[in-house]
Amino acid sequence: MINRLLVRAGCLRIGSLALAAVALLAASLPAAAQGGAPLIRDAEIEATIRAYAEPVFKVAGLDAAAIKVHLVNSNQINAFVTPGMNMYINTGLLIRADTPNQVIGVIAHETGHISGGHLVRIQDELHNAMIENIVAMLAGIAAGVATGNAGVGAGTAMLGQQMALRNILKYSRTQESSADQAGMSFLDKTHQSARGMLEFFQKLDSQILLNTSSQDPYLQTHPLTRDRIDSVQQHVDHSPYSDVKDPPALVELHQRMLAKLKGYLWPLDQVMLAYPKTDTSQPARYARSIAFFRVSRVKDSMTLLDSLIQESPEDPFFIEQKGWFLFQSGNLREALPLLHRAVELRPGEALLRQELGQVELETEDPRYVKLAIANLEFAAGMQSNDPDVWRLLAIAYGRDGQIPMSQLSQAKQFMAANNRKEARMQAKRALKSLPTGSPGWIQANDIISATGGPDGEDDDE
Secondary structure, three states: OHHHOOOOOOOOEEOOEEHHHHHHHHOOHHHHHOOOOOEEOOHHHHHHHHHHHHHHHHHOOOOHHHOEEEEEOOOOOOEEEEOOOEEEEEHHHHHHOOOHHHHHHHHHHHHHHHHOOOHHHHHHHHHHHHHHHHHHHHHHHHHHHHHOOHHHHHHHHHHHHHHHHHHHHOOOHHHHHHHHHHHHHHHHHOOOOOHHHHHHHHHHHOOOOOOHHHOOHHHHHOOOOHHHHHHHHHHHHHOOOOOOOOOHHHHHHHHHHHHHHHHHHOOHHHHHHHOOOOOOOHHHHHHHHHHHHHOOOHHHHHHHHHHHHHHOOOOHHHHHHHHHHHHHOOOHHHHHHHHHHHHHHOOOOHHHHHHHHHHHHHOOOHHHHHHHHHHHHHHHHHOOOOHHHHHHHHHHHHHOOOHHHHHHHHHHHHHHOOOHHHHHHHHHHHHOOOOOOOHHHHHHHHHHHHOOOOOOOOOOO
8 A cells, every 4th residue: 555655653563672763774864863764555565575575485484474574665775674573675675676586585585584593683682772772862962961952962862773773683794694595595495596686786786885874774784795795606606596587477566566666756757767658568657657646647647547457457456556546536436446346356455455444434434334344354353563454443343333342443553553551541441341251351451461560550540
């Protein structure tokens, strides 16, 4: 759902450090200064990344469903993994990837960090990082007092936090080489080339001599050496799979992903340079349709989307895109059947179900309330760490007269947003009316227990 650029920060946690704080490292400094690196949700792009990643996760002996891949809206090249089986990939990396194999090479390397147990070191560093953050904050306060300029203090604290986060995510050369070797073995097991990994390293090689501030973050957290590049080159020279090409289906997915990202993230004139009107391919029309809608050229956008749907009438993501644009334009009645059709074609896509549930609620038609609940319950079951889906579900339950379930959903919303006090308060409210021993009653008690402790009794009504 990049079409609504769902931006969230702080919805997951690593110990007592907010995950969004770690994600700051992947974003540019301006984005960090605004309070966090935006995470983008989009059903089509996430499906593409799953198609790339799941074969690698499988041969690595990992549960693909347990690994969450997040898209970070940053033009810089970066990818990293964090405790809790989370993998982050910057949109800048995806856009600069010429082939699916280059992205898959990065995913294989990051999977090597997970399978190699390298995240244990990150967990050990969290305590040290929190100490560094406190020191940086104190230094910032001191600098602000000494100069009389609060901005100086804020800048000092921000720099300290960036350094601490960079130290958390920085792997040793030994770990990097180990992840390379593991990644290349995963690629061989899936009969894929390691050439994409080599090409990615070669893209970064020219930056090694730049000063740290000019380098992409990937180099700052994943030390790249000539020995590592030579090792991957040697593997490419000898692997029987080095000349294996990306399947045409993956190439098509990749081109559509690039078109969608550029259509949403690039200015119109830049999109038109990359995809001029003379380019009538599906990816080009897709990119232009999105870019046109962003500048309120709705008619031009719809004309292009209609041409895509006419050529591919069973494509759920072309249909979903038109439905969402109609919804954003205020045409709910026209949007609803299109979004319903998209869900029929891809019923397992949680984001599509969440989107349909939202539009069903927005119609304010009582006939759609129970349908919205069903769609949102499905979405919440697959992405329980998303505050937005719980917010929508709380509204839907409320309209259906299920007040205790609405309160429980609000509790889950606050838990996902790391607002433990509000989560506890809403769970207590829900508990008063939920049947004893029911699933909701058990869940409310779980939230109350999870938010207990020294401060747990301060929020009684």
